[in-house]
Amino acid sequence: MDDPYHVLGISPNASEDEIKKAFKAMAKKYHPDLNPGDKKAEEKFKEVNEAYRILMNKGGSSSQQESSAQGFNFNDFSDIFNFRGFEDIFRNFGFSSKGEDLRYDLDITLEDVFNPxxxxxxxxxxxxxxxCSGSGAKEKETCPKCHGTGKIRRNIRQFGSNVVFTTNCDKCGGSGFIVKKKCDNxxxxxxxxxxxNISIPIKRGVKEGDYTILQGKGEPSVNGENGDLYVVFHIRKSDTYSISGNNLKTRLYLDLRDLLNGIELDLPTPWGSERVIIDAGETGPLILKGKGLYGKNGQRGDLVVDLVIDLPKKIGTKELNEIEKALGERKEPHISAN
Ligand SMILES: [Zn+2]
Ligand SMILES: [Zn+2]
Structure with a gap:
């Protein structure tokens, strides 16, 4: 999916209110009921929903407390969050028999990014x-009102004729039975x-905040489909590399002598060592083309290596004088075109 901010047409600095507002407007615009048969609108509608879910749950562990799930303690869910923050607009879509979607935040290392x-x-x-297969009953009896069908018929006289409606039985709530004894389990x-144990595939080119959807691994549903589990990836900071788009960045610390004389060395990279030649006076950065991260399109970024002079902590006055002498006349700082 695209950047969720982009999908909702808002800036990454948008406030929660702005996100909600943008979402409502977009959801209304692409609502399937308002665009019957329009596949594009339906796709867009799903995208907008997903973007909203992602944004409203960013770091949102507070959503845990809002669960309305009955008879069940949310403290058991230290690692999984309910997707809350949905507007009422969602509840009218007729998806009600589907279990709710859950979110799981997974920390991964750069190693996982290099070798997904x-x-x-x-x-x-x-x-x-x-x-009890979700019935909640150890012993049950057939509902006397609907005789086990879960449905009752209502005759309503309308415009001079009888209209028959079928609705869920109000005595058993549509299940067709009455619980006599609760299920112990x-x-x-x-x-x-x-x-x-849930297996989460990490795709090549995974980026911070990317997510994958594990279908049916969300909240269960007795009569309908289970909800989905959204796994959001977070990449842990590394001591060796930083990420900038598809590029990997690192610093190579070199002794001043090596920078002055030039040096040939084996540079460690996530994909094995690379022989690099640093010419005398080279200031960097070295750019190892195609040795960065994989992008979504399969193309690779670069490994960008900044050169840093690894100076001694302290240089004595005498030594400093000698260095000054060796360098000759001091050159004024000046600028010039590349
Ligand atoms: Zn049970
Ligand atoms: Zn009934």
Whole structure:
């Protein structure tokens, strides 16, 4: 997906209010109900939703407290967040039978970026109780009102004729049964918390804040589809390299002698050592073309190496005088075109 700020047409400095405002306007514009049959609008609508989810959950662990999940303690979810912050607009889309989407923030190292692989993490999440299959009942009886169908019919007289409506049974809530005894395994909630190993594929070219969607690994649903798990990647800072777009940056500390005389050396890179020649008087940076990170399009950035003079901490006056003598007449600072 594109940069979520870009999708919503706002600047990365946008406030929460501005994000909400932009989202509402876009969601309204591309709402499937207002653009029936328009595939492009539908795609755009999904994109806008995703962008909003991402932005509203940025570092948003406070969302944990807002869960309305019943009979279940959110403290069990130290590592997984509910996607909250959705506007009511979402609740009317008829997705209600789908479980909610969850977010998981995964720290990865630069090593993972250099050599992407599948990471396996242990996470706790809710699943449908395997004992009662989500009914929450140990003993149940057929609902006497709807006779187990979960639906009741209502006759309504309208414009002089009878119209028959079918709605969910109000006595059993549409399940078709009445719980006589609660399921012991889930205490009647229909859900249990399970610790599960989840494999998260890291793609080549992964960037800070990128995410991947693991379908069906979000909140469970008894009757509908499970929600999805959004895994957001965060790249840990490295002592050796920094990232700038697709470029990798590092510093090479050299003794003044080596800078004055020039030096040939094996430069360590994430992809093995590279023989580099630094000419006498070279000031850098050295640019190792195509030795950076992989971009989304498969092209690689560069490895940019700044040269730093590794001077002694302290130089005595006598030594300084000798260096001055060796350098000859002092040149004034001046500028010139490249
Ligand atoms: Zn159960
Ligand atoms: Zn019923």
């Amino acid at each position: 692989a599948v990471k396996t993490v242990k996470i706790k999440h809710r699943v449908v109780c395997p004992v 889930c205490n009647g909630t229909g859900f249990v918390i399970k610790e599960e």
